[in-house]
Amino acid sequence: MLIVRALEDIPAQGIKEGDTFRFYIVDTHHHMGREKTHKNTPGGAYDFYQLLWFEMKRLIQRAMEDDKLLFEPVEITAPAFPSRIFNSRKSWKRMNHGWLIDKTIVFPYTDDYSTRGKNGEPSFKVSNDKIAGWTTRAPHSSRLIGFGRVNPSDAQSGPPDIAVRELERAILQLGLRGLKLHPLAQLFIDELEDDITKRVLQKAGELAIPVLFDTRNMRTAIRIKKLVDSMREDETHSASVRQLKIILAHCGMNPGDSKLYDILRDPAFTADTSTLHDQDIPLLFDMAITRIKSSEKRWSESLLFGTDYSFLSVQAAELILYTFSREFPGTLGDVQRILGGNALSLIQRPFRTARKTKRSPxxxxxxxxxxxxxxxxxxxxxxxxxxxxxxxxxxxxxxxxxxxxxxxxxxxxxxxxxxxxxxxxxxxxxxxxxxxxxxxxxxxxxxxxxxxxxxxxxxxxxxxxxxxxxxxxxxxxxxxxxxxxxxxxxxxxxxxxxxxxx
Ligand SMILES: [Zn+2]
Structure with a gap:
């Protein structure tokens, strides 16, 4: 958790100079596994978060000199129970650091373990097994949440329901808690509105799990929105799609495009902030607060903090720091939602698998x-x-x-x-x-x-x-x-x- 200190009185929010606040931070976009030169494990994630804090400290110093901050981040503190778990065994203890980030949503790379079409196996079977191995065992289960990955186009070379069955296995057997889809890397960009993608989304809706789409441009974001709208109008999908929650990764890489905010007005849609830096950051928050007007949600409920490690490194420090600057247009409640609350609310259900049991309390x-x-x-x-x-x-x-x-x-x-x-x-x-x-x-x-x-x-x-x-x-x-x-x-x-x- 990040502790920040108010640098002056803020009467409108009832805040006094010197008041300190705690922020629980969730990284919504983080890769684990191996892809060419990229490699990451839980230990790598915690080391990275330590580095992110060093980077923040460097930026804080500069921002303080320029009088840009309203709150000064002063220290990091670990949540008691997870930290106690890490300290309970010698080999775990050395990983008890990097608590700038309290929870991390992790999913596979387009990785070296994926085996498109080989032996009729789903592309990401081994990758999903690995993510589950890391995220559903102590000590990492106390700080990592695993999302699975499937390739809808597997259906072209295998059984028609191969991706749907892998998704079911990932969620109900392995205990993963969301789905990552990558229309570009898996070459299903042209089949985005096709039946194979709809079937995967329908299953995700039935399982009530969030789906994170890699979204490199606004065109893809708009097609995803159209796909969801078309499923809503179609009787065979409309019931399951009601539970569907979509995360547009990287805010479609275009925070200056008003169409992003048209999509985010839809209560089913959120977007993660990974890859945004420099002038994109003020642009994102200014556009979001003026354009996401909805009776169904507050503007800040649409945005999720993410790093996209290891494709990106410490640039995410900039975004965290911006939320504590004079320029940030929202309240501390907005900051906490964006930095962690929204991501936790998307997961929302306590962990369970098909192993589920009934018993008297x-x-x-x-x-x-x-x-x-x-x-x-x-x-x-x-x-x-x-x-x-x-x-x-x-x-x-x-x-x-x-x-x-x-x-x-x-x-x-x-x-x-x-x-x-x-x-x-x-x-x-x-x-x-x-x-x-x-x-x-x-x-x-x-x-x-x-x-x-x-x-x-x-x-x-x-x-x-x-x-x-x-x-x-x-x-x-x-x-x-x-x-x-x-x-x-x-x-x-x-x-x-x-x-x-x-
Ligand atoms: Zn990514």
Whole structure:
């Protein structure tokens, strides 16, 4: 998380000089695997983020001299639980850095593992396996979110549903959580409006996952929008397309084109900021705030921060810094949405696969004396990861419900920025049997710390990470209350953790 300090009073936002704020940052566009001279792994990503912070510090110094900043980025702090996971094993500990970025959405390159048409296998099978291998195991599962990749044109040399089946496998078996499509690299630019692409999008809609399209120009962006519109009008697709969420990568590489903002007015569309630099940056925000007028979303809900590492390096530092400058046209709430909130809201559901299980919820509760009891319970959860029985498949924080993202509050008043880093869902997968469950740790209003085990499907599971009683479901709340065991303190809660698995 990035800590920034207000350099002067901002009465309109109730901000006083010296107030400090925390920002949770998500990189929405990041490649892993191998493509010719490009190579990247989780460790490479964290090293890169450290470098990005060094670059920012260099830019901060210059911007301070020119009096350009309204907020000065002052330091980086790691979110407690993921950092604790990294520190729990010697070989993980050396990767506990680079926390300028808290979460990263990663997907394959057009990579050397892809095998177009070979043996009737989907192009990105090996690539998807690799992304899942990195993103659904501890410790990286606490900071990486994997997207799969498919090639709709595989259908030309293989079975007609080959890409659709690979997408299903990537999401339901491997546990990837979105899809990357690259119309140029996979040469399906001419088939963009064809049935093969529609079928892939239809499946993505049914699975309710976001789809990131590489978009190098406005022509491609417009064709994607037309494709989605045509699916909306077509009875066979209209139901599934309602859940479809599209990310236009690189803002179509043309933030000066008003047609970009016409598309972004559509609630299903967002765009990532990777590749934008220099004069593109003020242009993007100025155009977005004036042109994205919609009753269905705020302008800043359309934009997602991204780096496109390793194709691009530290230039993303410029965009982060700009959001804290005098010129940035929005509020700190807009900054937090763009830098991370929107990306988390797009994922929105706690991790689950076809392994999903139904079970009755159980809960342990103990008095909450703040950091001490929390660290005992968090260490209790981490020790589960070291006993060979459980794998940590993901770590999802709870979020404000749709369209209620708050303005960040200063650290002296708690520092809440919309991301509930202290209320999270950890997905545990049994290493021995086909079984997974959610462990949900949260601060309860009655000064209790609760740890619940839930199934990953059915009425008694968490369907969304939106943190509000009406989103969680009355029945689940009742069940949790009925099945709560009260413990004397955090240590006895940890001793009772095995009860959660019975
Ligand atoms: Zn890219």
């Amino acid at each position: 159980r809960q342990l509760a103990c008095p909450n004396d703040g950091d001490r009891s929390r660290s005992i319970v968090e260490n209790g959860i981490i020790s589960l990861l070291h006993n060979d029985e459980w794998e940590l498949s993901s770590l999802d924080t709870m979020l404000p419900p749709h369209q209620t993202w708050p303005e960040p509050v200063p650290e002296i008043r708690g520092g809440f920025n919309g991301v509930y880093i202290d209320s999270f869902v950890a997905t545990l997968r049994s290493k021995e049997v086909e079984y997974e469950l959610h462990l949900w740790l949260r601060d309860n209003p009655a000064n209790l710390l609760t740890l619940a085990s839930l199934g990953t499907s059915g009425e008694d599971s968490l369907q969304t990470t939106e943190y509000a009683t009406h989103e969680i479901g009355e029945r689940l709340i009742e069940e949790l209350t009925r099945n709560t065991r009260h413990e004397r303190d955090a240590n006895s809660l940890v001793e009772s953790i095995p009860r959660l698995f019975k």
